[in-house]
Amino acid sequence: MTDLMQYGPRLFEGAMLTIAVALLSLLLSLLLGLLTASAKMSRNRLIHGIATLYTTIIRGVPDLVMMFLLFFGAQIGLNMITDLLYELYGWDLYIEINSFVAGVVTIGLIFGAYMGETFRGAFLAVDRGQIEAGRAYGMNHGQVFRRIRFPQMMRHALPGLSNNWMVLLKTTALVSVIGLTDMVRVAEEASKQTDQPFLFLGIVALVYLAIASVSEWGFSRLQERYDTGFVGGED
Amino acid sequence: MEWLTTLQAALTDHTVLSADNLARYGEGLVTTVQLVFASLVIGLFLAVPLAIGRSSKRRWISLPIYAYTYVFRGTPLLVQLYLIYYGLPSIDALRDWQYWEYIDRAHVWALVAFTLNTAAYTTEIFRGAIKNTPRGEIEAAKAYGMGYWLRMRRIVLPSAFRRALPAYGNEVIFMLHASAVASIVTIMDLTGAARFIVARTYSAFEPYLWVACIYLCLTFAILYLFRYLEKRLLAHLRPAGE
Numbered sequence: 001m002t003d004l005m006q007y008g009p010r011l012f013e014g015a016m017l018t019i020a021v022a023l024l025s026l027l028l029s030l031l032l033g034l035l036t037a038s039a040k041m042s043r044n045r046l047i048h049g050i051a052t053l054y055t056t057i058i059r060g061v062p063d064l065v066m067m068f069l070l071f072f073g074a075q076i077g078l079n080m081i082t083d084l085l086y087e088l089y090g091w092d093l094y095i096e097i098n099s100f101v102a103g104v105v106t107i108g109l110i111f112g113a114y115m116g117e118t119f120r121g122a123f124l125a126v127d128r129g130q131i132e133a134g135r136a137y138g139m140n141h142g143q144v145f146r147r148i149r150f151p152q153m154m155r156h157a158l159p160g161l162s163n164n165w166m167v168l169l170k171t172t173a174l175v176s177v178i179g180l181t182d183m184v185r186v187a188e189e190a191s192k193q194t195d196q197p198f199l200f201l202g203i204v205a206l207v208y209l210a211i212a213s214v215s216e217w218g219f220s221r222l223q224e225r226y227d228t229g230f231v232g233g234e235d
Numbered sequence: 236m237e238w239l240t241t242l243q244a245a246l247t248d249h250t251v252l253s254a255d256n257l258a259r260y261g262e263g264l265v266t267t268v269q270l271v272f273a274s275l276v277i278g279l280f281l282a283v284p285l286a287i288g289r290s291s292k293r294r295w296i297s298l299p300i301y302a303y304t305y306v307f308r309g310t311p312l313l314v315q316l317y318l319i320y321y322g323l324p325s326i327d328a329l330r331d332w333q334y335w336e337y338i339d340r341a342h343v344w345a346l347v348a349f350t351l352n353t354a355a356y357t358t359e360i361f362r363g364a365i366k367n368t369p370r371g372e373i374e375a376a377k378a379y380g381m382g383y384w385l386r387m388r389r390i391v392l393p394s395a396f397r398r399a400l401p402a403y404g405n406e407v408i409f410m411l412h413a414s415a416v417a418s419i420v421t422i423m424d425l426t427g428a429a430r431f432i433v434a435r436t437y438s439a440f441e442p443y444l445w446v447a448c449i450y451l452c453l454t455f456a457i458l459y460l461f462r463y464l465e466k467r468l469l470a471h472l473r474p475a476g477e
Contacts, residue, residue, distance in 0.1 A: 060451040062412035064419075065426055069443040072433070076440050166309075173311035177419060188317055197321035205310045205318070212309045 007190040007200065014183030015207055021103055021182065022172045022211075026165060028108025033115025040120050051116065058113035063171050066110055071102040071178045103175035111168045118160030123149065125156040155226040162219040166212055183207060256432050256442075263428030264449060270342070270424060271414045274349035275407060281354040286361030287387060300358065307355035312413050316348040320420050323347075345417045353410050360402045364395035397468050404461030408454055415450075425449060 039051035058066070075097045082093040126149055134144040176185035187204040191197035289300040307315065323329055324339060368391050376386040418427035429442035436442075 057451065060454040061447045062415035062426065062450055064415040065429070065443055065447050065450060068426075068429070068433075069440070069447060073440040073443065170311040173313040174416070176313070184311070184314055184317070187314075188321070191317070191321045195325055197318065197325055201314055201318045201322065205306070205314050208311065208314065209306065209309045 004199065007186065007194075010181075010186045011183055011190070011200070011203065014181055014186040017100075017180065018172050018182045018184075018207075019211070021100070021107065021175055021180070022169050024104045025107035025111065025172070026168060028104065029111035029115050029164070029168065032108060032112025033119050036112060036116025037119035037123060040116065041123065055113040055116055058110055063107075063110055064174050064177065067103070067106045067174055067178055070106045070109070071097065071099065074102065074105075099175070099179045102178060103172075103180055107168060107171055107175075110171070111164055114164045114167075115161070118157050118164060119153070121160070122153040122155075122157035126152045151226065155223075155230065158219060158223050158226060162215070165215060165219075169208065169211060169215070256428075256436075259423070259428045259432065260425070260445065260449070263423055263425040263446070266342075266422065266427075267411075267414055267417075267424040268453075270345060270349060270417060270422075271407075271411050274346055274353055274414075275410055277346075277350045278353035278357055281350070282357035282361055283392075285354065285358040286365060289358055289362045290365045304355040304358050307352055308359065312348065312352050313416050313419065315352055316345060316416055316420060319348045320344045341417075341420045341422050345414075345420060345422055349410065349414060349417075352413070353406065356406050356409070357403065360399050360406060361395060363402070364399035365391055367398060368394060400461065400465055400468060404457065404465075407457050407461070411450070411453055411457065 036051050036055065039047045040055075042048055042051075061069075078095050078097065082091075082095060085091045085093060130148055130152070131144055134148045139147065172182065173184045176182050176188070183204050187200040190200040194200075285300050285303075288296045289304070291297045320341065323344065329335065372390050372394070373386065376390045381389065414424060415426040417424045418430055421427070423431065425446045429446040432438075432442040
């Protein structure tokens with residue numbers, strides 16, 4: 001029990017960090033997902049091609065490798081840019097990539113690709129006739145998006161979003177490898193120090209399950225909200 | 236054969252793609268493929284009876300299996316791997332077992348963790364496929380006087396496997412990508428080889444780029460294999476005239 005008292009506060013901080021990483025990368029991935037979805041539906045072949053390349057590469061490379069690539073690679077890339085700036089203009093800059101930012105950006109980038117696919121499918125599921133009807137009423141593109149496309153798209157997107165969020169949550173465990181002290185890292189250290197791996201890693205597993213269960217409940221509430229006015233056909 | 240000597244010279248010059256390191260990537264590739272393949276095969280064999288149990292109407296059979304899949308699908312693979320890698324060796328009774336020294340290797344623990352993980356996902360995939368068996372097929376089988384197991388073997392499972400194929404293809408790719416965490420517990424898989432070379436050559440970027448390309452190729456190979464299988468095995472479901 002003393003071990004638990006000793007590591008408890010750090011474990012709690014770790015859990016907070018896990019949640020912060022998860023929520024921030026969720027936000028980033030939602031933004032990227034919307035962007036990717038619109039790029040994939042664009043008639044411009046270049047934009048379409050870039051979006052396709054992005055989703056293909058992301059979905060073909062393991063999260064962990066992606067994390068190493070971005071964490072170490074982006075630092076080198078930044079150094080090259082700052083070196084160049086120094087040579088050209090004499091600006092003395094040094095930007096260090098913080099592992100928190102690297103973790104959030106990597107996870108956001110990875111799940112942006114998955115969210116993009118989800119959003120694209122959901123946008124395509126909205127009846128074209130409704131968009132045309134909205135235009136006929138004199139709504140502009142923004143109004144049609146806000147009043148017609150977005151609310152109906154969400155109904156189709158929610159199951160996919162919920163699924164992506166669950167996978168994203170579990171992926172946050174990988175940030176412990178690039179030096180962030182999330183709850184997995186704290187539990188791993190505590191397990192090694194105290195020789196009680198089942199206690200600490202078990203708690204971490206329970207926290208993940210708890211977050212997953214709470215989000216499942218939250219998503220079903222959201223689904224109810226976006227299902228308003230929808231009358232189920234067969235089933 | 237002039238190009239060969241040029242190639243050799245290029246390889247000896249190159250720090251990341253030296254012959255030594257190429258061999259390391261090769262070994263890493265073999266380790267990754269072995270680990271993933273072995274855990275998928277064992278996981279598949281575990282998942283079939285588990286999925287049948289999970290679809291059972293008897294709650295004392297289906298509930299424990301649901302608990303298992305819920306826990307393994309709801310927690311990160313890394314946590315499961317740590318639990319097994321640090322957890323099992325902390326059990327005294329297991330450490331005193333006479334075969335302990337044979338199994339106390341990171342590869343074994345990774346294989347156990349991966350197998351349990353993929354079995355949980357595959358169980359749920361199969362359960363979904365079993366649940367979606369057309370009602371009429373089961374009624375027809377019953378009308379023919381088939382019992383539960385005969386029905387399962389002749390009617391439900393063969394069509395469920397086919398229906399599960401697309402989702403199972405995703406699971407195989409997911410497992411390939413998830414297997415990269417093996418490198419965290421000192422296993423020299425593809426990612427492990429990259430980490431090793433990064434540590435030795437001080438080139439922080441290229442090795443990861445290189446293994447990312449290998450993973451990408453493996454992913455495409457799996458993708459095309461499953462597309463081919465789907466075309467063959469799901470031919471009867473294609474719309475007429477295609």
